[in-house]
Amino acid sequence: MKQFNYTIKDAVGIHARPAGQLAKVAKECGSTVTIEKDGKSVNATKLMMLMGMGIKCGDTITVTVEGETEEAAAKAIEEFLTANL
């Protein structure tokens, strides 16, 4: 299992477009990606629930990646977050 924290820098937070892209990255990475904020957690492939978390600029999320590809997947997710959010 790989785990890391990330603080959202994008002014609008995880809104529709980046949520869609994140869900896509999570789906393609081959491992299970979970996003947690304030005790609520959601599978990152679940677009609607992910948008429903209302993650905003300045919020810190915990990302957990589990599965055979977790090493590479965690890296891909982190790169995506840094570049887009």
Add this chain to the structure above:
Amino acid sequence: MSGMMKFEGKGVYGAYAIGKISIFKRADNDVAQKQISDPEAELERVSAAKEKAVEQLQAIYEKALKEVGETNAQIFEIHMMMIEDEDYNESIENIIRGQSVNAEYAVNETAENFAHMFASMDDAYMQARATDVRDISNRIIACLSDENIDEGFPDEKVIIFADDLAPSETVSLDKEKVLAFVTAYGSSNSHTAILARNMNIPAVIGVGEDFAAEVRNGVLACVDGYKGEVILDPDPETLAEMKKKLAGDLEKKQLLLELKGKENITVDGTSVKIYANIGGLDNIGAVLANDAGGIGLFRSEFLYLENDDYPTEEQQFDAYKKVLESMVNKKVIIRTLDIGADKQADYFKLDKEENPAMGLRAIRICLTRPEIFKTQLRALFRASVYGNLGIMFPMITSVSELKKIFAICDEVKASLKEEGIAYNEDTEMGIMIETPAAAVISDRLAPMVDFFSVGTNDLTQYTLACDRQNSKIESFCDTHHEAILRLIEMSAVNAHKNGAWIGICGELAADLTLTETFLRMGIDELSVSPSYVLKLRDKVRSIDLKA
């Protein structure tokens, strides 16, 4: 309905339209609950409808890609993903199986539940997502009943009215037939509003229920997308006035078309740079649309005024980087913090002053609280590698201030170098000439900088001892006063003697009666609000300095 009626909403794209209203009709789908005996058959209907809906969305995505660009088209990709969303589909399936009900009802219930989740969030941006869920669900429901939801448009050009337009409906509108659109609800954050701006369709949203109750198909209406006003059944006077505005607007757009891409050059071949003044990232579009050669004054205050606390280095860096990247190597002059006097932010905890115009403001705050200044300078220098940046300091009165500023700049650059962070060593450094003191000692200041930019508003108020916010003394405040013009000319001569360039970024820059005077002084750059760029270009091209 009797007589003219005015309604207020929010204008999301500035333009005028006069025409007949056409009420947008959507297929009235039957979503009533019906008991069914074969849930598997219902689920198959859902999956066939979903497949058809995705096909339609793919077509809309491709249309949007052509008309509004990739960034704005992406929403339809998201819609396709939403249709495939696990929770969404599980909910539909559970309702069909658990309650033995029809597909239409199950999709509608699911849509309402998810829309409710978004609508109850405390974030306006997320609230607008409720529309997206309803949009995809209505599409599936329409596909279930084999109805086409995107047809039924009138033949003449009309103003479309709808309760609310879903993003897919907005893009599906035939642009050639739409004069404007008006919605009773909707927010300026909605994708629909964003799409309208990109499609250049005048739009007023949120005109309210009263409008919805009054409006009839075929009634004449005027749409003012600037003011966010819609007038139903205008009286002859109003109609004439609106026609005049519409004609003026078209003329302006014609001028734009004719002057776009042309040089700012006088009949005798003297050229001048025309840049734009902006106060936030929202205005970059206007800068580019009006063909400004660069940004002569980017007021960084908005970063401070919009926040409840000091903006972080990252927040500032992001904003500066964005403007530099958007302007693609065109000059962008960012003025450091100019707060105080009439611009206040509570968290600065500035004392109330007897005479704030002459008080602790602008560079004086930066030199008193260097940590605020350093944060901004770090963000600026870090952003300097993303374009053609100039940094400008306001309210300068002395050589020693400037020395202090440069010492702090050197400190910031040294620490960036130590941390291995890149910055552009050749970033142009300049000052505002907005105090009489700076103009008088411009011979001493010019050798220290790359450029001057004259702030005529403050220069006028300080030179003439006239409070610019006091309307009673307006007659004493002659903005063309010889003293001001002499100070500007003196600064220009001293700038050029020392290899610096000089611009004007105050209101006088847009005063067309002074353009020739400024050109004769040798002013190198005039920076005006984006909407004045082409008018000024037109003026410059009509001047002959040898005549």
